[in-house]
Amino acid sequence: MINQNIQSDLVHFPDFHSHQKGNVFSIFNVLPDDGIPDQCFSWGIHPWYLNENWEKEFEKIESAKANPNLVAIGECGFDLIKGPGPKLQMEAFSAQADLAKKLGLPIILHCVKGTHLLQEYLKNHSEPPTIIWHGFNQNPQIAEKLLSFPIYFSFGKAILKQDSNAQQYLLKCPLDRIFFETDNSDIPISVIYQQASLLLGLSAGQLAGQVEENWNRISKRKIT
Numbered sequence: 001m002i003n004q005n006i007q008s009d010l011v012h013f014p015d016f017h018s019h020q021k022g023n024v025f026s027i028f029n030v031l032p033d034d035g036i037p038d039q040c041f042s043w044g045i046h047p048w049y050l051n052e053n054w055e056k057e058f059e060k061i062e063s064a065k066a067n068p069n070l071v072a073i074g075e076c077g078f079d080l081i082k083g084p085g086p087k088l089q090m091e092a093f094s095a096q097a098d099l100a101k102k103l104g105l106p107i108i109l110h111c112v113k114g115t116h117l118l119q120e121y122l123k124n125h126s127e128p129p130t131i132i133w134h135g136f137n138q139n140p141q142i143a144e145k146l147l148s149f150p151i152y153f154s155f156g157k158a159i160l161k162q163d164s165n166a167q168q169y170l171l172k173c174p175l176d177r178i179f180f181e182t183d184n185s186d187i188p189i190s191v192i193y194q195q196a197s198l199l200l201g202l203s204a205g206q207l208a209g210q211v212e213e214n215w216n217r218i219s220k221r222k223i224t
């Protein structure tokens with residue numbers, strides 16, 4: 001017990017998708033009006049803010065490609081509850097996925113009622129970039145069908161909820177496909193790691209090592 005406490009004081013818990021600036025070990029997700037932060041960040045066109053003029057925003061993202069702090073493209077993806085028509089969403093996603101592939105960076109995927117669009121994309125692209133489905137809280141069967149593709153899963157506050165889809169899938173997900181995040185919640189990232197640690201029977205430090213290894217395997221821009 002004492003050892004574990006000492007360990008968790010020394011271990012950094014990387015947060016792979018956050019809307020709060022200022023944590024050294026987190027990837028801050030840039031949304032319109034945020035400005036480029038002085039830390040690791042992901043940048044993409046969220047389907048909520050997607051419109052006919054998306055190519056202008058895309059050019060801005062492309063022009064940041066040499067910034068070593070840009071470590072992922074996104075969050076971007078599909079949202080059929082809040083967002084424009086599916087054709088526009090597919091066009092913008094494909095462009096961003098191509099950019100991610102070209103840069104050797106992963107996509108941070110936002111996907112709400114859009115699994116069929118993700119599947120359609122994967123069917124039509126034989127070499128997709130690595131995709132991290134952020135805030136995963138869907139039926140585990142959906143995830144299992146996607147494991148033959150380079151798809152990873154980032155777990156957040158939904159794993160705190162008893163028997164949630166996220167909790168169920170975390171127990172089944174291959175360890176080399178997992179990440180953790182806070183997204184837009186105020187819950188500290190350490191709490192997410194502690195919960196995953198309880199569920200999986202691995203120390204939070206082991207989990208931190210695992211996700212760091214996962215990241216450095218899939219992204220050209222490493223976190224240390």
Ligand SMILES: [Zn+2]
Binds near residue numbers: 017019183184
């Ligand atoms: Zn988010």
